[in-house]
Amino acid sequence: MQRSPATAPTIARLIEAFHRLPGIGPKSAQRLAYHVLRAPRAEAEALSEALLEVKDSTRLCGICQNITDADPCAVCLDPQRSDSTICVVEEPLDVAAIERAGVHRGRYHVLHGAISPMDGVGPEDLKVRELLARLGDATVEEVILAMNPNLEGEATAGYLSRVISVMGVRITRIAHGLPVGADVEYADERTLRAAMTHRVEVDAQRGDD
Amino acid sequence: MPRIRPIRTEAIVLRQRPLGDADRICVLFSPNRGRIEAVAKGVRKPLSKLSGHVEPLSRGQFGLAHGRSLEVVTDAQTLDSWPALHEDVDRMTEALAMAELVDRSTDFDVASGALYQLLRHSLDELTTSSSPRSVRWWFVLRFLDQQGYRPELDSCVRCRNEVGPEGNGFSAVDGGVVCPTCHGSGVGQRLSSAVFRLLRYMRRSSCESTAQVRVDADASAELERHLRLSLEQALDGRLRSSGFAESLARAETIGRSAASSAAERVQEEQKHAAI
Numbered sequence: 308m309q310r311s312p313a314t315a316p317t318i319a320r321l322i323e324a325f326h327r328l329p330g331i332g333p334k335s336a337q338r339l340a341y342h343v344l345r346a347p348r349a350e351a352e353a354l355s356e357a358l359l360e361v362k363d364s365t366r367l368c369g370i371c372q373n374i375t376d377a378d379p380c381a382v383c384l385d386p387q388r389s390d391s392t393i394c395v396v397e398e399p400l401d402v403a404a405i406e407r408a409g410v411h412r413g414r415y416h417v418l419h420g421a422i423s424p425m426d427g428v429g430p431e432d433l434k435v436r437e438l439l440a441r442l443g444d445a446t447v448e449e450v451i452l453a454m455n456p457n458l459e460g461e462a463t464a465g466y467l468s469r470v471i472s473v474m475g476v477r478i479t480r481i482a483h484g485l486p487v488g489a490d491v492e493y494a495d496e497r498t499l500r501a502a503m504t505h506r507v508e509v510d511a512q513r514g515d516d
Numbered sequence: 517m518p519r520i521r522p523i524r525t526e527a528i529v530l531r532q533r534p535l536g537d538a539d540r541i542c543v544l545f546s547p548n549r550g551r552i553e554a555v556a557k558g559v560r561k562p563l564s565k566l567s568g569h570v571e572p573l574s575r576g577q578f579g580l581a582h583g584r585s586l587e588v589v590t591d592a593q594t595l596d597s598w599p600a601l602h603e604d605v606d607r608m609t610e611a612l613a614m615a616e617l618v619d620r621s622t623d624f625d626v627a628s629g630a631l632y633q634l635l636r637h638s639l640d641e642l643t644t645s646s647s648p649r650s651v652r653w654w655f656v657l658r659f660l661d662q663q664g665y666r667p668e669l670d671s672c673v674r675c676r677n678e679v680g681p682e683g684n685g686f687s688a689v690d691g692g693v694v695c696p697t698c699h700g701s702g703v704g705q706r707l708s709s710a711v712f713r714l715l716r717y718m719r720r721s722s723c724e725s726t727a728q729v730r731v732d733a734d735a736s737a738e739l740e741r742h743l744r745l746s747l748e749q750a751l752d753g754r755l756r757s758s759g760f761a762e763s764l765a766r767a768e769t770i771g772r773s774a775a776s777s778a779a780e781r782v783q784e785e786q787k788h789a790a791i
Contacts, residue, residue: 330537424612424760425531425619431763439770443778458532458572458602462612462760465605466767473771474778486562495568496597 318344370441372417372434374399382406382415389413391448395438395467397421397455405453413451416441421459422466430466438467442474449477456483456501522581522590525549528635529572530615534560542570542589543619544578547632551622554580554587569594573601573611575636596636600643607642609764610652612757614638617659620751634658638723647727649736654726656743657718665750668692669716674703681709688745710735711742 314322318340326336343351367373368380375381382388382402392413396402402415418433441447450471454460468478484502485494494502527544530551535541538560544552559567569576569592579590601611618635622628638655645651660666671678672695673687683696685704693712694704714735718726731739748754 422760422763424609424757425616426533427756427759429759429763439774440777443775444782458608458612461602462605462608465608466760466764469605469764469767470771470774473768474775488563490565493565495571495594497571497574497599497602498568500597500599 371415372419372437373402373415374417387412390446392451393438393441393447393449394451394453396453397460397463401453411451413449418463421454422462423459424462430470433463435467435470439470439474442471442476447476449479452478452480454480522579523549524577524579525552526575526595527552527578528575528615528618528632528639529570530619531572532556532570540570541586545618545622545628545632545635547629548627549624550626550628551619551624552580552587553624554578554589555583556589556592566592571597571602573598573608573615573639575639596640598639598643601639604648605764607648609757609761610648611639611642613652613755613761614642614655614659616755616757617656617747617751621659621663631659631662634662641723641727645723645727650727650729650731651723653739653743654718654723656747657715660746660750663750665691665746667715667746669712669719672698674698681712684709684712686711686742688742688749691746691749705741705745706738707742708735708738711738714739715742 311319321340321343322333322336325331325339326333328336331339343354364376365374366376366378368375368378368383370379370383373380373382389412392411393416394405394411394413395416395418396405397418397420399417399419402417405411405415416434416438418435418438420428420433422428422430422433442450450467452464452467454464464480468480471478482501482505484498484505485491491499525544525546525548527546527549530543530545532540532542535555538558540556540559542554542556544554546552556566556570558564559570561567566589570589574594575596575598576592576594578592580587581590582588598611601607614635618631622631634655638651641654642648642651657667667686668691671693673690673692674694675698677695677697679693679695683699684707685694685696685699686692686707687694687704690704693707698704699706710732714729714731717729744755744758
């Protein structure tokens, strides 16, 4: 990023720090830096404390590998949840999304990425070993593979299903098809194929939800 | 400055990488424009109309406009989505190896019609072939040929004498078969007569016929080694996607080992509970 001589070096440093964050372009970085500059000191202190605290007090849960500030995390300790089902996701944000939907009452496992063969990212770079250590003692009956429906997600799901299939655990994959609000006419072949293959019976009494 | 007109081209999507929060950079391989890097905007959003049409290992018709540094995908229509390459991890692994070879060996704005047809035909074959790895072997031999690294299979690369099927070696550095005499003096790695015959058969046969040949595990491992070393010479480095192929080959062993460790753990816990 080009530094203007009219910008004080300390502000330029803050702009550069914001610019390094994902999704923040040079203009947004400038706006954020000047917002912090004009904000009350207490707001700047709260921001810097929050930044340091997130670095100092978070770690990975020893069981599910999600980011937590207490090990084991709240989800792994929750006695109301079923131990028989593990939903495997790529990223911690995926756990948050599934929890918001309230559709899974079992446990989770976060891989921290997906296999990307052409980038040289393999299973040894993910939390696969930790997942396998949780299986095979008959407590876990089903592993739900909730990877993204893209090439990396498919490679990861394909690899995991091959490893887990010999462990006597049921493996399922979340369905993929048309998202809510989409148009059939714009859907690609593979999405339509998946939607047709995994179509469901319409309950005449309730209607289709 | 004259305004550059947007273009339309057919292309195979070789790979993608994320850009910002919602976009992806797609690497397209076009028969008349070679390797093109283009931004597909908004494709990481759930309702994107473009996302399914720019998935790697698919062929489509693309509209491209000139952006500030990269091209921008304005519209896309899938022509071949090759579902089997996405649903079967073995076929996907072979397809990714072929896509990586093309990705690493082509340049922007260099017409590559022959290589495009080779890749398209091989991906077509891969969707139905009973032997996905044979399709890749067949592809690699022709890929090396097109890149100017055609392995010599008729005469010794050292002394130029004609070679028979027995006692030969294979030298990837020298680019082909080494006769028994030169091989005896330490040149090249062992080339069994089965693999020698298979290489010559693959060179003159169709992809479909190659897939019909039964290849035992030893010959398969030997052929993989010779082709890998030849590709490393051509690409000046190792194929990144080969690591995944190796992981996939070990997957069941890893699963069995994890299952037996879990069983031992349970036994140990039961023993402690009994005490």
